[in-house]
Amino acid sequence: MPDQLHADQLHAAQPHAAPPADPGPRVAQPPSDPPPRIDLADPAFWELPAERRAAAFRRLRALPGPVHFTERPQGPLRGERGFHALVRHADVLAASRDPRVFRSAPGVTTPAPARWVRLLFGDSMVNLDDPRHAQLRRIVARSFTPRLLARAEADINATAARLVDRVIAERPADFVPAVAAQLPFQVICAMMGIPEQRRALILRQIDRASAHAGVHRSLGARIRLPGQGLRALGRMQLLVAELGRERRRRPAEDLISALVAADLDGRGLTGRELGAFFSLLLVAGVETTRNALAHGLHLLTVHPEQRALMLADPERHLDGAVDEILRHATPIIQFRRTLAADHQLGATRLARGEQVLLCYGSANRDEAVFPDPEAFDITRHPNPHLAFGGGGPHFCLGAHLARQEMKALYRELFARLPDIRATAAPEITPSSFDHRVRSLPFTFTPPERD
Ligand code: HEM
Numbered sequence: 024m025p026d027q028l029h030a031d032q033l034h035a036a037q038p039h040a041a042p043p044a045d046p047g048p049r050v051a052q053p054p055s056d057p058p059p060r061i062d063l064a065d066p067a068f069w070e071l072p073a074e075r076r077a078a079a080f081r082r083l084r085a086l087p088g089p090v091h092f093t094e095r096p097q098g099p100l101r102g103e104r105g106f107h108a109l110v111r112h113a114d115v116l117a118a119s120r121d122p123r124v125f126r127s128a129p130g131v132t133t134p135a136p137a138r139w140v141r142l143l144f145g146d147s148m149v150n151l152d153d154p155r156h157a158q159l160r161r162i163v164a165r166s167f168t169p170r171l172l173a174r175a176e177a178d179i180n181a182t183a184a185r186l187v188d189r190v191i192a193e194r195p196a197d198f199v200p201a202v203a204a205q206l207p208f209q210v211i212c213a214m215m216g217i218p219e220q221r222r223a224l225i226l227r228q229i230d231r232a233s234a235h236a237g238v239h240r241s242l243g244a245r246i247r248l249p250g251q252g253l254r255a256l257g258r259m260q261l262l263v264a265e266l267g268r269e270r271r272r273r274p275a276e277d278l279i280s281a282l283v284a285a286d287l288d289g290r291g292l293t294g295r296e297l298g299a300f301f302s303l304l305l306v307a308g309v310e311t312t313r314n315a316l317a318h319g320l321h322l323l324t325v326h327p328e329q330r331a332l333m334l335a336d337p338e339r340h341l342d343g344a345v346d347e348i349l350r351h352a353t354p355i356i357q358f359r360r361t362l363a364a365d366h367q368l369g370a371t372r373l374a375r376g377e378q379v380l381l382c383y384g385s386a387n388r389d390e391a392v393f394p395d396p397e398a399f400d401i402t403r404h405p406n407p408h409l410a411f412g413g414g415g416p417h418f419c420l421g422a423h424l425a426r427q428e429m430k431a432l433y434r435e436l437f438a439r440l441p442d443i444r445a446t447a448a449p450e451i452t453p454s455s456f457d458h459r460v461r462s463l464p465f466t467f468t469p470p471e472r473d
Contacts, residue, residue, distance in 0.1 A: 077397070083110045090107070105377075106377075107378070112392045113392075114386075115409055119412055127152055127361075131358040132456060148300070149417060156417070158287060167420075179427055183428075183436075191470065197464060208313075211305060228256070263294070310459065315352055320465060323344070329399055347401045347403055348429070353410050355458075356384045357381055363375065386413070450463070
C-alpha cells in the first residue's frame with residue numbers, strides 16, 4: 024500500500040465517480056442512493072443524513088490506513104491545509120496517548136481559533152501542551168477537591184429534582200432549553216460560585232460564543248466568529264475577572280476562589296487565564312452534557328425494550344445506559360492534533376507538521392471493538408467508548424461529573440414521569456465538531472399528585 028492514502032484515490036474508486044466501461048442493456052434498477060462522496064473537509068459532508076455519514080465512516084475504517092483530506096479555506100484563511108482522518112478505535116487511542124508526537128497546540132478545534140483571539144483571550148489548556156498544560160491542569164484538578172465534588176453531587180441531585188418540579192408545573196414543549204441545557208449549566212455555575220442573578224446573562228453568551236463552532240460553508244460564517252462570538256467571550260471575560268477580584272478579597276468555598284488562590288509559578292491565575300478556563304468549562308461542560316442528555320432521551324424513546332430494561336432495575340442498568348448513550352451519541356465528533364515529529368502509524372507515514380483528526384464518533388462505531396456497533400444496547404460490556412477522549416493527558420476533566428449529571432437526571436425523570444418520551448427525532452445542527460441537538464419535542468403524563 025502507498026505510504027499515505029489521499030482522498031483523491033478514494034474518490035476515484037467510488038462507484039458513482041467513474042462511468043461504467045460497458046453500460047450493457049438498460050435494466051430498470053430499484054432506486055438506491057449512491058454512496059456519498061467522502062470528503063471530511065467539505066462542510067456538505069457533515070450535512071448528510073446520519074446513516075450516510077455512518078456508511079462513509081464504515082468505508083474509511085475498512086481501508087488499510089488513514090485517508091488524507093485537503094482543506095481549502097477561503098478569504099483571510101486562504102491556502103491549503105489538510106488532515107489525516109484517524110477513524111479506528113486503535114488509532115485514536117494511540118494518538119491520544121502519545122502527546123509528545125501528537126500535540127494539541129496550536130489548537131484542537133476546527134477551524135482553529137484565530138491567533139489574535141488566542142492572544143486576546145488566553146489559551147485554554149485544551150489547546151496547550153505540557154509542561155504548560157500539565158501545570159494548569161494540576162491546579163484545576165487540585166481545585167476539584169473531595170469537598171467541592173461532594174457538594175456538587177448534592178447540588179446535582181437537588182437541581183435535577185427542581186428541574187423535574189418545573190417541568191411538571193410548566194409542561195414545556197422542548198426538552199433542550201427546559202431540561203438538558205439547564206442541569207449542566209446550573210451545576211457548573213454553582214461549582215464556580217456564580218451568583219444566580221448573573222447566570223442568565225452568561226447562558227446567552229455561551230450560546231453566542233459556541234454558535235459557530237465546526238466546519239462552515241461560507242466566508243460569512245467564518246467571519247461571524249470574531250464578531251458575535253468574540254463579543255460574547257469578551258463579556259464573559261469581564262464578568263469572570265470581576266468575580267475573580269471579588270474572590271481574592273473575600274474567598275469562598277468555590278472553584279473561582281481556588282483558582283485565584285492557586286500557586287502558578289508563585290502567583291494565582293491572571294484574569295485572562297481565569298477567563299480562558301471559565302470559557303472552557305462552560306463551553307466544554309455545558310454543551311456536551313446538554314447534547315448527551317437530549318440524545319439519551321431520544322435513544323431511550325426509540326428503543327423501548329432498552330428503556331424497559333433500564334426501568335426494571337435502574338440501579339443495575341443506569342451506569343450501562345449512560346455509557347451506551349455516550350458511545351452512541353458521541354457528543355464531540357472530533358478533535359485535532361498536530362505532529363511534532365515524523366511518525367509511523369501502522370503502515371502510514373505521517374510527517375512533522377501534518378495534522379490528524381481524532382474521529383471519536385467513528386472510533387465508537389469500530390466493529391473491531393464493538394460487536395454490532397449500530398445497535399443501542401445498555402448491557403454492552405465492556406464498553407470502552409472514546410466519548411471523553413482516548414486517554415492521555417487531555418482526557419476529559421469533567422467525565423465523572425458528566426456521568427453523575429446524566430444519572431441524576433434520568434433517575435429523577437424516569438422515577439417521577441415514567442412515560443416521558445421524545446415525540447420526534449432531535450433537530451440536529453449540522454456540525455463537524457459536535458453532535459449538537461437544537462431541539463427535542465417531548466411529552467409525558469403528569470403525575471396525579473407529585
Ligand atoms: C457528556 C459530556 C462530555 C463529553 C462528551 C466531553 C468530552 C470531552 C473530550 C472528547 C475531551 C478531549 C479529550 C482529549 O483531547 O483527549 C474533553 C476535554 C475536556 N473536558 Fe469534557 N466532556 C464532557 C463533559 C465535561 C464537563 C461536565 C466538564 C467540566 C466540568 C468538562 C471539562 C473538560 C475539560 C476542562 C477538558 C480539557 C482537558 C485538558 O485539556 O486537559 N467536560 N471533554
